[in-house]
Amino acid sequence: MKKLITIIFFFAAAPFFAQTGIIRGTVTDKQSETTIPGATVTLSDVEGITAVTDEKGNFELKDVPVGRHTVSASFMGYENISLPEIEVTTGKDVILNISLQESFNKLEEVVISSERSKAKAINNMAAVSVRQFTTEEVSRYAGGRSDVARLASNFAGVSTADDSRNDIVVRGNSPTGLLWRLEGVPVPSPNHFSTLGTTGSPVSALNPNMLANSDFMTSAFPAEYGNALGGVFDLNLRKGNTQDYEFMAGLAAYPGAEFVAEGPLLRENGGSFLVAARYGIAGLLGLGGTSAQPNYSDLSFNINFGKTKLGTISAFGIYGQSDIDFLGDEIDEKDLFAAKDADSFVESGFYAFGLKHSIDIGSSSYLKTVLSTSSSRNTYDEDRYFNLDTPAEFKIRFTEADNTESRVTFSTLFNSKISSRLTLRTGVLLERFTLDAKQKDRDEQDDNDGDGLPDLVTQLDNNGSYTIAQPYAQAQVRLTEKLTLNAGLHGQYFSVNEQLVAEPRASLTYAFNPKSSLNVGYGLHHQNVAAPLLFLKENVNGTLLETNRDLDLVRSSHYVIGYDFRFAPKWRAKTEVYYQDIDKAAVERTPTSYSSLTEGADFTFSRDKTSLVSRGTGYNTGIELTVEKFFSQGYHALFTTSLFESKYKGSDGIERNSPFNNGYVINFLAGKEFAIGKAKQNVFSVNTKFTTAGGRYYSPVDLEASRAAGYEIRDERNAYSQQYDPYLRIDLRLGMKLNSKSKKTSHQFYVDFQNITNNTNVFTRDYNRLTQNVNQIDQIGFAPDFGYRFQF
Missing domain, CATH: 2.60.40.1120 (Carboxypeptidase-like, regulatory domain)
Structure with a gap:
């Protein structure tokens, strides 16, 4: 580390000349x-x-x-x-x-x-609870790990599960309520080590070098977005350079070794190509959060063939793969993801490829069509040791899971500017899913065959297809120079239960003057219950049946009002108040504390929740404040705070905290750039981030019952009644950008000191089957990150 810092300052002191x-x-x-x-x-x-x-x-x-x-x-x-x-x-x-x-x-x-302004969305029909983000922000903020999901955790109304995962909790909703979109179509979780039904993981597979400015929405999103309750990540890929060939090579703890190439393609049409590849090295450096060795890599591309009389055609894609082996005799007892009495083997991979066609119709309309295919697969095998470290030690296969979810997606959108006051947009999204999901497990199972071991029971075995269709229509009407209405209707058909719903969406913006505006919004949203719950098997009179298939779409009504004020040049303040009412969540038939609203912030879902009914309810409410200094005069700052409440009811009718009810989140980020060098053409930067949040709620372990059963049993009568200690973390990032005096090249260095106070935030309190006690495992403490990038 000392050598790296010395090199940075050596280059900073070298004499350079002005360059353009x-x-x-x-x-x-x-x-x-x-x-x-x-x-x-x-x-x-x-x-x-x-x-x-x-x-x-x-x-x-x-x-x-x-x-x-x-x-x-x-x-x-x-x-x-x-x-x-x-x-x-x-x-x-x-x-x-x-x-x-x-x-x-x-x-x-x-x-x-x-x-x-970043306060305004790329999508001009999104007016409330939306923020535009830039790739520069992803690489600028301290502690970000080049991860767009971790960047989003700095925004008001958003929190992440913990340092070990990048799940996004939007206004108290489960991470499963998030919709990922790429180039206008939904995609599976774009993360390494992801599992069926989840939307986050430890490592992102999205390369920020590939992204253009994009939108992140947290409530009442426009009519073209559907099948989501919590939020939308609407990502756009940038085009490659249409005039010159450019390259970038880099090395960092996160995201690893990477290479980017771009340049012109079919110059006469204005085409271009952009390709990026990465290979993870965090495990080699001991920064993976586990003593096991994680392996991961990804490849992304965007090829634009330019504009012709037939329109503009582009091909895009992203592919990622990952694997890790947890071997019990090599695992530290405080490992976040493994145990000493088990060998487990994890593999995952995903891809999303598509063709996009856009053509102008007249002088003020266009038709955009996307055809894509995507897939996400994960396997998990676990061998469990019994009578560990004794002469009678033996090993058996304990868990087997092999899940693949694939989809073919067709999206078409017609946009027409009728006048300077009226814009219409209509379209349809069709998704055909194919699910091949298999899971067998001995965990928490009885010994019915009398061999002294829990039986290996089939919990998931589905090989079938289903369809989701989403038509929509929306309009933007500039009623007056100060008053703008965005309104639309979204439809959703789910073939599994043959349910068809209609969802009105609307927002109204009134600009008092160029510096201040008032926004109000409403949206009705639905989302199907996650596949790992929907297709669970239940043994009914000796026959395995999927008794959750007929569950309704979970329904949510969003209400939001916000005020935006530019109180000084380059400064902005925004506050929003929201209420979200949720019903038709999946709960058990008999009175219990369980609800599907509590699922989704881990690698797995409940495996014993069958014969569920759509009678659960919940709500999220809160107030948010953002104060932002856009980059100017060499510095930037961002302060966000959220005060919120997230509650739910299971079939027992008792109102409880949801596991995502932190209560408050506070973020403060700031950075300063210093122009240095003989011609002031190089830049030394300092960025810092402070985050604190209320602890997550959790269900306490029933220690006596767990000891008797030999596995963890939670006290469900007191579900989510206890809270972890508050979360706190401070990061510091030092960076340097060096511009060449004679060539089209530049160098960038950074050192990122994450969790510089070495605060031991709680990861979990679980029952340890080896010690037969409840053990606390803490998250990663101080962890340095570094990186170098060469552009040429």
């Missing part, structure tokens, strides 16, 4: 998404650097000095826009997609000017 970069991109109409020829793009803070978009809406600004700049765009009849703090380096061209909004009254001269 390039900014290029496209200007489009925000509502119709068609390109705008003849728009003027200017570097506001450097005199004489300007460009006019060509017939395809493209522009290029050359000889831009290294550093941060403001780019402005204008066109007659449209509102001017400024993009502040655009960072230019020598190693890579800057690619911008600039959207202009037509003036409300089609003025002859533009008199309204705005600044692009």
Whole structure:
């Protein structure tokens, strides 16, 4: 570590000369998404650097000095826009997609000017509970591990399960309520070591180098999104450089060794390619959170064939694989994921590939169609040792699981800008799922065959298909220059129980002035019960039946009101109050504390919850505050806090805390950049993050019953009645960017000191079958991370 820091400061002190970069991109109409020829793009803070978009809406600004700049765009009849703090380096061209909004009254001269804000969504029909995030943020924030899911945990209303996983808890909802979308279509959990039905895991397989600015939504999302209760991650892939070949090679504890290549393809059409590959090395460095060796790698691509008379066609994809072996005699007793009396073998993999076609229809409409296929597979085998460390020791197969969920997806969307005041969007999403899920387990089973061991019982055995269809229609109406209505209707059909539902969605935004606005929103949402519960087997008179198949879609009504205030230049404050009412959750027929709303923050689901009924209820309510200083004058800051309550009722009718009811979450992030070097073209940065949150609620172990049974039994009569200690963590990141004096190259270094106070946050309190006591396992303490990136 000392050597690395010495190298960083050695380069910082070296004499460099001024160097320039390039900014290029496209200007489009925000509502119709068609390109705008003849728009003027200017570097506001450097005199004489300007460009006019060509017939395809493209522009290029050359000889831009290294550093941060403001780019402005204008066109007659449209509102001017400024993009502040655009960072230019020598190693890579800057690619911008600039959207202009037509003036409300089609003025002859533009008199309204705005600044692009991360507070506004990429999807212009998303107005409440939404935040745009950038890939720069993913790589900037301390403790982020280049993981977009961990970045989202900094936003108001969001918390993560623990340091060992990147599950996203949105406003007290289970992580299973999250929808992942890539290029406009749903995809399985884009993570390594993921399992059937979950949406998170220890390591992300999403490469932030591949992403364009994207949206993250936490409530009352627009009509084009469905089959989700908690939130939406709507991810877009960026296009490769259409003019120059560029490469990046890097090495970091997280995400590992990586290489990115991009460049022009079919230049006459403006096509490009972008490919990225990574291989994880965290296990080799002892930073995997376990004494076992995790292996993981991923490959992503986005190939754009450019624009022709037949439209624009692109091919995209992401593929990841991972495996890890936990061998009992090599496992530390405080390992987060394994035990001394078991050998377990984990493999997982997923892919999502698609073709996207977009074509302009007239001057203000387009049709976008995506056809994709995706799959997620995981296997888990466990051998359990009995009479451990005695002459009578023996081993048997204890658990077998092999689950594959595949889908073919067709999505088509028609968007039409009728006028500067009205935009219509309609479409349909069709998903055909194929599930091949098998699981056998001896855990918590009786010995019916009399061999002295719990029986290996089939709990899941499904090989079938089902369909989800989601049509929708929505409109954005600018009622006045200050008042905008977004309204739509989403439909959902689930073939397993043949249920069809209609979901109204609406939001209203009133801009008091350019600095402040009021937002209100409502949305009705449904989601099917997770597959590991839906297709569980129950032994009924000697026959294994799937007795949960007829469960209703879980239903949720979202209500939200928010106020956004730009109280100073580059500063923004936002507060939102929300209430979410949930019903038709799966519960047991007899009075118990169980509800499907409590599932989803682990690798597995309950395996004994059969013959469930759709009578469970719950609610989430809270208030959120965000205060943000957008990057300017060399620094940025973000403060978010959430005060919330998450409750549910099982079939016993008793209101309880949900396991995701932390009560509060507070985040504070800040960073400062220092221009250094002879020409001030290099950058030294300091970023820090402080997080604290209330502890999770959990069900206490019934110690006496567990000792008698030989396995863990929780006290379900007092479900989620106890709370872990509050969570606290502080991270510090030091970075350096070095721009070449004579070549198109740049170097980036960083050191990330995670959990610098070595705070021992609680991971779990579980029954240990070897010690026959309840043991506490703590999360990872201080953990350094580092990285180097070379762009050329």
